[in-house]
Amino acid sequence: MTPVLDIRGLTKGFTMHHLGQGFAAFDDISFAVAAGEFVLLKGANGAGKSTLLRTLYRSYLPQAGQVLFQSDHGLIDLARAADVDITHLRRTEIGFVTQFLVARPRVSAEALVAEPLRVAGVPAEEALVEARHWLRTFGVKENLWPAYPTTFSGGEQQKVNLARALIRPQKLLLLDEPTASLDANARAALVQRLADLKAQGTAMIGVFHHPGDVEHLIDRVVDLSPNAPATEDRHDVVV
Numbered sequence: 477m478t479p480v481l482d483i484r485g486l487t488k489g490f491t492m493h494h495l496g497q498g499f500a501a502f503d504d505i506s507f508a509v510a511a512g513e514f515v516l517l518k519g520a521n522g523a524g525k526s527t528l529l530r531t532l533y534r535s536y537l538p539q540a541g542q543v544l545f546q547s548d549h550g551l552i553d554l555a556r557a558a559d560v561d562i563t564h565l566r567r568t569e570i571g572f573v574t575q576f577l578v579a580r581p582r583v584s585a586e587a588l589v590a591e592p593l594r595v596a597g598v599p600a601e602e603a604l605v606e607a608r609h610w611l612r613t614f615g616v617k618e619n620l621w622p623a624y625p626t627t628f629s630g631g632e633q634q635k636v637n638l639a640r641a642l643i644r645p646q647k648l649l650l651l652d653e654p655t656a657s658l659d660a661n662a663r664a665a666l667v668q669r670l671a672d673l674k675a676q677g678t679a680m681i682g683v684f685h686h687p688g689d690v691e692h693l694i695d696r697v698v699d700l701s702p703n704a705p706a707t708e709d710r711h712d713v714v715v
């Protein structure tokens with residue numbers, strides 16, 4: 477089967493200009509992810525997990541390698557694609573879930589959550605009904621739905637963030653510690669949503685501080701620790 481994402485020889489380093497030196501965040505990473513597959517990234521603090529996710533999302537440009545994404549418009553190398561194509565893919569096919577909400581002034585929680593559906597052409601009222609469903613599912617109190625999330629607590633903001641990021645199924649989902657600081661109910665709702673998306677064919681690559689939360693979803697583990705084997709089958713590993 478053609479993978480959704482085929483990562484080949486990916487290398488990313490940073491230059492510390494004030495120290496006049498550079499270092500590799502990760503070096504020569506290769507692995508592929510198929511539709512409906514869940515890949516866990518592991519490695520010690522600083523191993524390069526977040527940097528790899530950000531490079532796949534093209535927030536960072538790699539120094540070498542390819543990130544071949546099977547988009548609806550054909551195969552595209554995310555490491556080299558034009559910014560305009562990346563912007564389009566982020567709206568339509570590639571999602572990124574972090575623990576941080578990018579709240580916007582004077583935009584309500586429900587409008588923020590409904591936005592990805594609106595952009596996809598769903599009528600306003602329908603998108604709002606769906607947004608409220610996900611806000612309820614992740615445990616955001618109803619009186620907060622029309623309010624501005626800039627003043628919400630950290631956990632409340634994160635729930636709005638999850639509702640927005642997961643309201644619309646994507647072909648590829650990148651997850652950077654999405655369970656951090658969630659209460660038990662929201663964590664359970666998130667894991668259930670991820671399981672449903674996986675069953676619908678979403679390919680996922682994620683970093684989880686407590687991988688036990690998603691243990692039953694993991695198909696493969698990619699270990700970014702120096703000298704680790706490239707990938708490990710799920711049945712071989714303890715996470």
Ligand SMILES: Nc1ncnc2c1ncn2[C@@H]1O[C@H](COP(=O)(O)OP(=O)(O)OP(=O)(O)O)[C@@H](O)[C@H]1O
Nearest residue numbers: 490491500501519520521522523524525526527528
């Ligand atoms: N923008 C940046 N500029 C310079 N160095 C950076 C930058 N971002 C990350 N690094 C460095 O790259 C290395 C990898 O960082 P990264 O955040 O990817 O690690 P991680 O595996 O996600 O760690 P953690 O488990 O602590 O979240 C670290 O040594 C970090 O200091």
